[in-house]
Amino acid sequence: MTKATNDRPIDDVSGMETTGHEWDGITELDSPLPRWWLWTYYACIIWSVAYWIAMPAWPLVSDYTKGLLGYSQRGQLSDEIAAVKAGQADLAARTAKASLTEIKSDPELLEYALAGGRSAFAVNCIQCHGSGASGSDGYPNLNDDDWLWGGTMEAIHTTIQYGIRAEHDDSRASDMPAFGQDEMLNPQQVDAVADYVMALSRDDGVADTLPGKLVFAENCVDCHGAKGQGDIELGAPNLRDHIWLYQGGKTMAVDIVTNSRAGMMPAWVDRLDPVTVKQLAVYVHSLGGGE
Numbered sequence: 001m002t003k004a005t006n007d008r009p010i011d012d013v014s015g016m017e018t019t020g021h022e023w024d025g026i027t028e029l030d031s032p033l034p035r036w037w038l039w040t041y042y043a044c045i046i047w048s049v050a051y052w053i054a055m056p057a058w059p060l061v062s063d064y065t066k067g068l069l070g071y072s073q074r075g076q077l078s079d080e081i082a083a084v085k086a087g088q089a090d091l092a093a094r095t096a097k098a099s100l101t102e103i104k105s106d107p108e109l110l111e112y113a114l115a116g117g118r119s120a121f122a123v124n125c126i127q128c129h130g131s132g133a134s135g136s137d138g139y140p141n142l143n144d145d146d147w148l149w150g151g152t153m154e155a156i157h158t159t160i161q162y163g164i165r166a167e168h169d170d171s172r173a174s175d176m177p178a179f180g181q182d183e184m185l186n187p188q189q190v191d192a193v194a195d196y197v198m199a200l201s202r203d204d205g206v207a208d209t210l211p212g213k214l215v216f217a218e219n220c221v222d223c224h225g226a227k228g229q230g231d232i233e234l235g236a237p238n239l240r241d242h243i244w245l246y247q248g249g250k251t252m253a254v255d256i257v258t259n260s261r262a263g264m265m266p267a268w269v270d271r272l273d274p275v276t277v278k279q280l281a282v283y284v285h286s287l288g289g290g291e
């Protein structure tokens, strides 16, 4: 191996300087860094300095360097939210003007109503009606085709706006008397009419032969109808459809005729904005049982 003028050994094969390190006769060439690599390296350094100046970069004691461009992720998020809101403002304005039928027939408004209705339902309604709107004892299932107060979009809209037996002047109202408690019927009559109601719902022809038939005709038909078919003007349930608001069964019937029930559904007109209430009406109507 020859020596270069600066005293570093020169590799005989390549004619290049080596670093002087040697392991078992293998020496390390001291070749210069490739140009492209070096320039990329310098460019990265320049870029990083520019980045520190332009963008938020260095942590300080209680703050951080903000950068000349004023970028922040929070700012970007609120810009994005503002953009979505602006897009929805148009839909909300159109929903406010449209009738329920118009909303239903406009695919864009319908989609907006269903999405908005679904999320408003999850926030305001599932406590009582259940997350799948399938209800429970005293809280009606909103998925079926059985409606206490009517299942058209208009009827549902009215129910949601003003509630049922709620503290609102326009609330739906009707009260089944507490026949037993108020001594309008004696316990035998209550028992007889409960048997009659059970027989009505079985629909096996036995009902007509029962003594409770007369009690029913004299006390119940005004609201529940001559055949027990119910009345949506009064929110009186159909007693023949095997769909019970209150669990069903004779014990329950005796209890209800004795003590009455008065399910309460809040009015939403003063709590939610009109667009949301419309969306809820369209959404509930779409749940499957809408008339």
Ligand code: HEC
Pocket: 120, 121, 124, 125, 126, 127, 128, 129, 138, 139, 140, 142, 146, 147, 148, 149, 150, 151, 156, 159, 160, 164, 235, 245, 262, 263, 264, 265, 266, 268, 280, 284
């Ligand atoms: C505090 C409990 C409660 C909450 C919250 C509630 N509801 Fe109700 N809802 C009821 C009860 C109880 C009834 C049945 C009233 C009756 O016995 O007639 C009812 C009835 C209804 C009906 C009428 C069903 C029919 O068969 O005619 C609709 C529609 C309805 N609710 C929709 C909603 C929507 C939409 C929301 C959310 C904005 C909501 N409810 C929130 C308790 C509630």
Ligand code: HEC
Pocket: 174, 175, 176, 177, 179, 193, 194, 197, 215, 216, 219, 220, 221, 222, 223, 224, 234, 235, 236, 237, 238, 239, 243, 244, 245, 246, 247, 248, 252, 253, 256, 257, 261, 262, 263, 264
């Ligand atoms: C003034 C109207 C009215 C009269 C009269 C009336 N009801 Fe009712 N009834 C209702 C209403 C309204 C409900 C629903 C209560 C609620 O929503 O909380 C109801 C509920 C019931 C239920 C529960 C139904 C279910 O789905 O769980 C039974 C059973 C019943 N009534 C039987 C009778 C019988 C029997 C009589 C006669 C002795 C009678 N009712 C008289 C209005 C009336």
